Every structure is written in C-alpha cells, then in structure tokens.
Amino acid sequence: MQPVISIKNLSKTYASGFQALKSVDLDIRPGEIFALLGPNGAGKTTLINIVCGIVNASTGTVTIDGHDHIRDYRAARALIGLVPQELHTDAFETVWATTSLSRGLFGKPRSPAYIEKVLKELSLFDKKDSQIITLSGGMKRRVLIAKALSHEPRILFLDEPTAGVDVELRKDMWDVVRALRAAGVTIILTTHYIEEAEQMADRVGVINNGELILVEEKAELMRKLGRKQLTLQLQGRIERVPEKLALYRLELSPEGNALTYTYDTRSERTGITTLLRDLGEAGIRFSDLQTKQSSLEEIFVSLVKEGA
Amino acid sequence: MNYRAVMTIYGSEMARWRRTIMQSVISPVLSTSLYFVVFGSAIGSRITDIEGVSYGAFIVPGLIMLTLLTQSTMNASFGIYFPRFVGTIFEILSAPVSAFEIVLGYVGAAATKSVVLGLIILATAGLFVPLRIAHPVWMLAFLLMTAATFSLFGFIIGLWADSFEKLQVIPLLILTPLTFLGGSFYSISVLPPAWQTITLFNPVVYLVSGFRWSFYDIADVSVGVSLAMTLFFLVACLAIVWWMFRTGYRLKK
Numbered sequence: 001m002q003p004v005i006s007i008k009n010l011s012k013t014y015a016s017g018f019q020a021l022k023s024v025d026l027d028i029r030p031g032e033i034f035a036l037l038g039p040n041g042a043g044k045t046t047l048i049n050i051v052c053g054i055v056n057a058s059t060g061t062v063t064i065d066g067h068d069h070i071r072d073y074r075a076a077r078a079l080i081g082l083v084p085q086e087l088h089t090d091a092f093e094t095v096w097a098t099t100s101l102s103r104g105l106f107g108k109p110r111s112p113a114y115i116e117k118v119l120k121e122l123s124l125f126d127k128k129d130s131q132i133i134t135l136s137g138g139m140k141r142r143v144l145i146a147k148a149l150s151h152e153p154r155i156l157f158l159d160e161p162t163a164g165v166d167v168e169l170r171k172d173m174w175d176v177v178r179a180l181r182a183a184g185v186t187i188i189l190t191t192h193y194i195e196e197a198e199q200m201a202d203r204v205g206v207i208n209n210g211e212l213i214l215v216e217e218k219a220e221l222m223r224k225l226g227r228k229q230l231t232l233q234l235q236g237r238i239e240r241v242p243e244k245l246a247l248y249r250l251e252l253s254p255e256g257n258a259l260t261y262t263y264d265t266r267s268e269r270t271g272i273t274t275l276l277r278d279l280g281e282a283g284i285r286f287s288d289l290q291t292k293q294s295s296l297e298e299i300f301v302s303l304v305k306e307g308a
Numbered sequence: 309m310n311y312r313a314v315m316t317i318y319g320s321e322m323a324r325w326r327r328t329i330m331q332s333v334i335s336p337v338l339s340t341s342l343y344f345v346v347f348g349s350a351i352g353s354r355i356t357d358i359e360g361v362s363y364g365a366f367i368v369p370g371l372i373m374l375t376l377l378t379q380s381t382m383n384a385s386f387g388i389y390f391p392r393f394v395g396t397i398f399e400i401l402s403a404p405v406s407a408f409e410i411v412l413g414y415v416g417a418a419a420t421k422s423v424v425l426g427l428i429i430l431a432t433a434g435l436f437v438p439l440r441i442a443h444p445v446w447m448l449a450f451l452l453m454t455a456a457t458f459s460l461f462g463f464i465i466g467l468w469a470d471s472f473e474k475l476q477v478i479p480l481l482i483l484t485p486l487t488f489l490g491g492s493f494y495s496i497s498v499l500p501p502a503w504q505t506i507t508l509f510n511p512v513v514y515l516v517s518g519f520r521w522s523f524y525d526i527a528d529v530s531v532g533v534s535l536a537m538t539l540f541f542l543v544a545c546l547a548i549v550w551w552m553f554r555t556g557y558r559l560k561k
Binding site: 014015052053054055056073074075076077078080082084086088089090091092093097101102104105106107108109147 | 310311312313315316317319320323324327391394395396398399400401402403404405406556560561
C-alpha cells in the first residue's frame with residue numbers, strides 16, 4: 001500500500017546546535033492511527049512541525065500523498081490538520097470565527113453547516129459565540145481540534161491532545177478520533193498516556209533522543225516485547241530463594257511469602273514447567289499463582305532505558 | 309493563488325479593527341482635530357500664508373502623512389507580531405498559503421485601515437479649513453503607495469520584534485521625529501541651507517512634499533523625485549519582506 005506520509009532521512013539541527021532529529025525514516029499508512037511515543041524532548045513535536053511546515057528540516061524529504069511538502073506545499077498542506085500541543089488560540093475571537101478562519105486559510109469555501117457539525121461533535125456548539133478567553137483549558141483544546149477539522153483534512157496530527165484534559169473530555173476526544181478513523185482519516189498522535197496508545201493505535205513508533213528506535217504493529221510489539229510475570233503466593237514464608245533455584249532469577253517479596261518469575265513469551269521454553277517441578281522438589285508449596293503481561297508503558301520504559 | 313486565504317486573513321484583521329473601532333478611529337480623529345485647533349486656528353492665525361496657502365490648510369497633507377505613517381506601521385506590526393506572540397502563527401505557517409498571500413492579507417488590511425483613517429482626517433480637516441486638491445488622482449496614488457509602503461515597513465518590524473517594547477520603539481522613536489522634522493508642519497525652505505541638506509536624508513520629506521504637491525501644487529522637492537523615492541521605499545520594503553520569508557527569519561526555526 002502506498003504510504004500517505006513518507007519521511008526519508010529527516011534530520012533537524014537547531015541553531016543552538018541541538019540535534020532534535022537524527023535521520024528519521026517513517027512511512028504512515030493511509031487510514032491508520034499511528035502513535036508516536038517518546039519522553040519529553042525526544043523530537044516528537046519537531047517531527048510533526050517539520051511535516052506541517054512550521055519548522056524547516058536540516059536534511060531529508062517528506063512526501064504527503066505523493067506531494068513533496070516543500071515544492072508542492074499547497075497540495076501537501078491542504079491534506080493536513082494540526083492540533084498543536086500548546087493551547088495557541090486567539091483569545092478575543094469567538095469559537096465560531098476562529099473555526100471559520102481556519103477553514104478559510106485552507107482555501108475551502110464557507111460552509112456554516114460543516115462548521116456547525118464539527119462544533120456539535122466536539123460539544124462546542126453552545127459556546128460558538130463565546131470569546132476563547134472565557135473558555136476553560138479543556139474547551140480550548142476542543143477549539144483547536146475543531147479548527148484542525150474545519151477544513152476536512154485527510155490526515156490529522158494530534159500533538160499530546162489529552163495533556164491536561166479531564167477524563168470526560170478525553171473519552172469524548174477518543175470517540176471523535178475513532179469516528180474520524182472510521183471516516184478514513186489518517187491519525188498521527190503523540191501522547192504521554194501510554195494506555196491510550198495501547199487502546200487506540202494500530203501502530204506504535206518510539207522516538208528517543210531524535211532517533212526512531214522502533215516502529216511496530218502494536219499487537220506485534222506487545223507480543224514481541226511482552227514479558228510476562230508469574231507470581232506464586234507461598235503457603236509459608238521463606239527467608240531466601242534456595243540456591244538450586246538461582247538460575248530462575250526469582251524475586252522474593254519483602255514479606256517472604258511470594259516469588260516472582262519473569263519470562264519471555266517469545267522463547268520456546270518459558271521454563272514454567274521446570275520451575276514448578278524444581279519448586280516442588282525444593283519443598284516450596286504455593287497457595288495461588290497469577291500471571292501479568294507487561295503493558296506498553298513498561299515496554300516503552302525498558303526501550304528508552306536501553307537506548308540511553 | 310489561495311484567494312480565500314487572503315480574504316480570510318484580510319477579513320480577520322479588519323474584524324480585529326472593528327472590535328477596537330473606538331481607539332482605532334476616534335483617537336486619530338481627535339488628535340488631528342486638536343492639531344487644527346492649536347496649530348490651525350490658535351497659532352496658525354498668527355502665521356502668514358505659505359506660497360499663497362493658509363497655514364491651517366498647509367499642514368493638512370503633513371497631518372494626514374503623520375497619521376498614515378504611524379498607523380500603517382503600528383497596525384501592520386501588531387497584526388503579525390500578535391500571532392507570533394501568542395503562538396497562533398502556527399496555523400498561518402501550516403496552511404497552504406504562500407508568503408505573498410500572507411503579506412497581501414496582513415499588509416492589505418493594515419493599508420486599508422490607514423487609508424480610511426487618512427480620508428477621515430481629510431474630511432475632518434475640511435471642517436476646519438478650506439481644502440483644495442489640485443491633483444486628486446495623484447493624491448490618492450501617494451496615499452495608497454505610502455500606506456502600502458509603511459504597512460510593509462510595519463510588517464517587517466512585526467517580524468523583527470521579539471518584545472512589545474521593540475514593537476513600540478520604532479514608531480515612537482524614529483517615525484514620529486522623522487515626520488515632525490520632515491516638513492509636515494513647515495516648508496523646508498524656511499530652514500538654514502545646511503539643515504535643508506541634512507533634511508534631504510529624511511525619507512519622510514519626499515513623501516510629505518509629493519503629497520502636498522498633489523493638494524496645492526507646491527513642493528519642497530520635485531514631484532518626480534518624490535514619486536521615485538516613494539517607489540524606492542516600497543520596493544525596498546518588499547525586498548526585505550521577501551528575504552524574511554525566504555529565509556524563514558523569526559518565523560521558522
């Protein structure tokens with residue numbers, strides 16, 4: 001499938017000498033939700049801003065649906081809606097005016113009906129005549145999303161859309177994102193809420209120190225890097241793990257009544273069978289057991305640590 | 309050409325103007341009226357006619373120029389500085405608009421505002437002194453060119469400034485003195501010869517002189533020179549703006 005965004009060898013060195021991006025290659029597929037994860041200062045926003053034309057790249061090319069984002073910037077940018085991380089809004093404009101303004105800037109004919117639809121979807125319609133300065137932070141975030149959607153983009157960038165947003169609004173927002181995806185809009189989002197990427201994304205990219213460490217199908221990523229933990233509740237307490245069991249690298253809980261075994265779901269032999277047998281031989285009896293799959297967050301943290 | 313974007317920027321700038329219509333229109337009209345009361349009637353009545361034009365009438369073109377220069381500069385500089393300051397510039401930069409379209413929208417709106425103000429002041433002046441416009445077409449041409457030039461100039465300042473202080477400094481510390489010393493309220497022929505020569509380095513002299521010629525057929529420097537200099541400033545500002553967008557100066561990191 002032809003990628004809708006194709007980023008090749010993209011680097012950015014700021015005037016200060018700070019290298020924000022190091023030779024990033026990335027293809028975004030049409031219609032997918034792509035989550036870009038990374039710690040603060042990793043280069044997520046720089047990447048988005050270069051694609052959208054706000055920051056100049058040092059090297060590399062970006063193609064949006066076949067259009068070079070510099071040479072053919074009109075065609076390229078017309079496809080993109082951007083919701084920035086910071087709440088940049090024109091304080092004295094009304095919600096209606098600022099949303100209509102965005103549509104006009106992108107060269108679309110006036111369409112009060114469409115603006116009304118967008119505002120209603122974002123529960124903003126009853127605030128349409130309010131000045132933005134009177135709105136709460138969460139409402140301002142909605143306004144920014146309405147502005148980005150006002151020109152019917154085929155690609156939507158959401159840069160930390162749920163930062164500082166209450167639970168209710170986050171839920172609403174993800175409903176909107178799901179509806180957009182259903183309508184065929186490609187969505188690229190950055191987020192700190194990893195469970196959101198886990199719930200929403202089709203693919204996940206991890207960026208750290210300006211390098212794209214990994215791009216993977218979310219399910220594949222979870223499977224590949226997914227470590228599982230087996231916790232055994234002991235019938236009695238033990239003071240230390242018997243030496244015979246050292247190769248399992250068991251962790252004894254501080255109370256001495258639980259053992260935790262970490263294994264890799266990828267490996268052919270998880271070692272569970274032998275562990276249980278060896279435990280029995282060592283005379284350790286257990287009353288309960290449970291397993292836990294590592295979350296995307298844990299995967300992410302371990303990846304970033306390895307990269308550092 | 310993304311005409312809709314140009315009209316959107318233009319329309320939004322004009323809307324901003326309408327929101328502050330009181331300070332935008334009333335204050336220049338009021339201050340101009342005060343000039344007429346003080347210089348035109350009170351002091352002007354003691355000043356003899358200049359080349360057959362009463363002093364009150366003589367200062368009309370200079371007064372319009374004073375407003376035109378300061379208002380064009382301030383409007384245009386604020387128009388582009390504000391989105392940079394609050395961050396909404398991201399939207400302009402990420403929209404499918406060319407530098408030319410952005411400039412056309414912002415500078416066009418700023419120039420429109422100052423031309424409207426210029427015409428309001430002209431009408432106000434008509435209430436105080438008998439007006440005569442010898443070359444109405446040239447009068448409008450100078451008005452439009454000057455408004456466009458100084459709106460471009462303001463746009464440059466709005467891009468250059470990185471604080472509200474810098475935004476104010478140029479109109480206040482450079483433009484106002486240049487206008488006052490540029491023959492707005494006197495003919496430079498009254499100056500000693502050495503000062504006349506120095507004054508010729510003041511660009512405002514050419515603007516005021518040409519503009520006054522279009523009213524009363526009298527000029528400090530020849531109209532051709534005035535026209536050439538006005539066009540020169542216009543082209544110079546255009547070139548600077550072009551360079552700024554080409555390099556992304558203060559707009560793109």
